Amino acid sequence: MTEILIVDDELGIRNILSEILVESGYRVATAANANEARAKVAERHYDLVLLDIWMPDTDGLALLREWKYGGLLNFPVIIMSGHGSLDHAQRAMDDGAVDFIEKPISLKRLLSAIQLGLVKWHEQQRQAAEEPPPEKRTRGRRRSMQQIQRLPAYEMPDYGLVLDFNRPFRDQLMDFERAYFKTVLNHLNHSMAELARHAGMERTHLYRKVRSLGINVEEMREEARRTAPTPPAGGSYAKPTRPVLAEIETSDENSIDNPTGSTLDRYPLNNTIK
Known part of the structure; x- marks a missing residue:
């Protein structure tokens, strides 16, 4: 019997998906966050994982990359999101997901995605088994990469x-x-x-x-x-004193009606106005 792991932080979503999949003939396990998902995957093999993006501790895309680059992605993953974008979908597919579905998920869309995801995963595994060993395929590439200077x-x-x-x-x-x-x-x-x-x-x-x-x-x-620094004992911080402004003298000889230049012109540029 095909066993599916549902990873979603919303209890209602986990319960609904579990009920649908059990009635459709699948065996189901659930995880509420990335830590639970890591533990579940470490304990046993699942035929497929339904993985939500938005979770409180680690988002689904980060967990998918962790599995991929850690050599633990030996099962197909379908990414789910209620607020996904084309960028999220592309990132999910680039990081090894077999599909990306948006919430709310219809019964038909869910079951179709699971069936196609399983077929796609098995086809990928078959093609990988028929390819030549990685050592022979990448020997020339490795030699050329060794000649490239390490980037800063x-x-x-x-x-x-x-x-x-x-x-x-x-x-x-x-x-x-x-x-x-x-x-x-x-x-x-x-x-x-x-x-x-x-x-x-x-x-x-x-x-x-x-x-x-x-x-x-x-x-x-x-x-x-x-x-944050604590205030001194017995009171609060002293308020900064207001800076003393330069006094501008006005007279009939130096006014708007009869301007003769600013009073500030009397002060040398290299002195402080007091």
Whole structure:
């Protein structure tokens, strides 16, 4: 019997999908977040995984890449999203997903995606088995790659970012996005409204983006409160004194009706006005 793992942080979605798939003859297991999904996959093999993008700890695309580059992607994955975009769909397919479906999911679309996903996965495995061994196929490519000089990498510890041109573009892009949002949030007193205006993004999309990058704004605010300097004992910080402004003299000889030049012209440029 085909066994399917459903990974979604919404209990209602897990229950509905489980009921549909069980009635359709599948065996079903569920996981509420990425950590549970990792544990489930480590314990047993699943014939297919239905993976949601937007989850609180690690987003589905990041988990898919983790499985792929960790050599653990030995099962087909169908990505699900209620707020997906063409970019998300393309990234999912590039990272090894067999399909991308949007919520709400119809019964027909769900069952069709699972059947086609299983067929597509088995065809990919068959083609991979018929290809020559990777060592022979990439021997010449490896020699040419060894002749290419390693690209530069720049560390920016103040922003928690390493700009490494040797890394895959999407991995580097995610690190830059994370550093960008965290840096701007720190400068804007952790205001999501100000961040949305600064970044030129809709607030709803911004919330999803920040969450998908693993940024916890509440934790950042709490950390800022903990590390803020405490006021001196017995009172609060003294208010800064108002700066003394230069006094501009006016007279009948130097007025709007009879201008003769600014009083400031009397002061040398290299002296401070007092």
